[in-house]
Amino acid sequence: MSSTAIDSAALKNCITETNVPGYENPYRGKVRDVYNIEDDKLGIVASDRISAFDHIMKQAIPYKGQILNSLAAFSFNHVDDVVDTHVVDVPHPNVTIAKKCEPIPIEVVIRACLTGHAARVYNSGKRTLCGVELPDGMLINQKFEQPILTPATKAEEGHDEDISEQEILEQNIVDPKIWEEVRNKAFKVFERGQKIANEQGLILVDTKYEFGLYNGKVTLIDEVHTADSSRYFYADGYEERLKNEEPQKQLSKEFLREWLMDHDFQGKEGQTLPNLPDDFRIKVYKRYTELFEKLTGNSFEPTALSMDTFNQELKDIFDQY
Ligand SMILES: Nc1ncnc2c1ncn2[C@@H]1O[C@H](COP(=O)(O)OP(=O)(O)OP(=O)(O)O)[C@@H](O)[C@H]1O
Ligand SMILES: [Mg+2]
Numbered sequence: 001m002s003s004t005a006i007d008s009a010a011l012k013n014c015i016t017e018t019n020v021p022g023y024e025n026p027y028r029g030k031v032r033d034v035y036n037i038e039d040d041k042l043g044i045v046a047s048d049r050i051s052a053f054d055h056i057m058k059q060a061i062p063y064k065g066q067i068l069n070s071l072a073a074f075s076f077n078h079v080d081d082v083v084d085t086h087v088v089d090v091p092h093p094n095v096t097i098a099k100k101c102e103p104i105p106i107e108v109v110i111r112a113c114l115t116g117h118a119a120r121v122y123n124s125g126k127r128t129l130c131g132v133e134l135p136d137g138m139l140i141n142q143k144f145e146q147p148i149l150t151p152a153t154k155a156e157e158g159h160d161e162d163i164s165e166q167e168i169l170e171q172n173i174v175d176p177k178i179w180e181e182v183r184n185k186a187f188k189v190f191e192r193g194q195k196i197a198n199e200q201g202l203i204l205v206d207t208k209y210e211f212g213l214y215n216g217k218v219t220l221i222d223e224v225h226t227a228d229s230s231r232y233f234y235a236d237g238y239e240e241r242l243k244n245e246e247p248q249k250q251l252s253k254e255f256l257r258e259w260l261m262d263h264d265f266q267g268k269e270g271q272t273l274p275n276l277p278d279d280f281r282i283k284v285y286k287r288y289t290e291l292f293e294k295l296t297g298n299s300f301e302p303t304a305l306s307m308d309t310f311n312q313e314l315k316d317i318f319d320q321y
Pocket of ligand 1: 030031098100102210221223
């Protein structure tokens with residue numbers, strides 16, 4: 001199959017939920033099913049679910065789990081000289097075997113540009129975001145002089161809330177020494193992500209990291225520099241578009257959010273989640289593929305899967321650890 005060709009079987013065979021025999025009660029995130037496979041190991045299965053505005057869409061995206069997990073694996077690989085990562089093994093395109101960490105309950109968001117949430121805050125007239133001062137006179141999507149850290153609390157339920165570094169420390173959410181290490185590592189990982197993106201003609205605009213502790217050591221967990229956790233712009237023409245105040249060419253989930261807003265959905269109470277039509281699901285698949293191929297320089301070769309056999313395949317994989 002060519003990298004972007006897709007057929008109706010792929011639309012029907014999406015991995016929406018896994019149930020691995022012998023491995024009960026996985027934690028189901030919006031995208032991943034997380035299984036305990038050993039006291040200190042997790043089997044993290046990236047499904048084809050897609051979420052936006054904190055809601056899981058009713059239709060899944062063909063091969064999204066594979067693209068996401070493979071891109072995360074690529075990116076983890078490229079930062080593991082800068083930070084300890086949770087990756088133990090990637091035995092299947094959808095699966096990461098990871099060190100089971102004690103999560104640090106903060107979303108560590110780094111931004112190189114005034115985009116997304118930061119832009120919305122800026123447009124509302126505010127000039128501080130998470131305790132960080134924003135200079136006057138910036139254009140939307142303009143680069144900051146230095147990347148900024150704008151953390152959010154990882155809420156058990158509902159929306160994540162902005163928080164300043166000072167508040168994180170005052171409220172004893174993270175030990176000061178550990179926080180110092182987390183923030184330093186986050187900036188270093190971001191710098192590396194920018195370098196990799198630049199080499200491929202992309203700009204890493206912003207990203208969200210999660211960290212955990214493994215035997216007391218600060219460890220990068222979850223996913224890194226993927227389309228779900230990051231925004232990228234095409235570098236080519238960026239300055240021109242910025243000057244003309246035109247939208248940037250993005251590779252991220254933003255266009256799903258835009259499509260949803262065009263269909264009157266922003267995750268607010270009383271709004272109905274629209275169905276994603278097949279042609280749109282294919283478009284989303286192509287966007288994910290485009291980012292994978294652009295960033296890694298490799299073509300994406302989908303591995304055909306069927307829900308009938310996948311759970312057993314996962315069991316066979318988990319049994320090996
Ligand atoms: N190495 C790890 N150790 C412990 N927890 C991890 C590790 N890697 C990822 N996680 C957690 O596993 C879950 C991954 O699932 P997913 O990304 O689908 O969740 P989410 O919907 O983004 O987040 P959540 O469900 O926590 O709101 C997240 O809760 C993440 O914090
Ligand atoms: Mg997540």
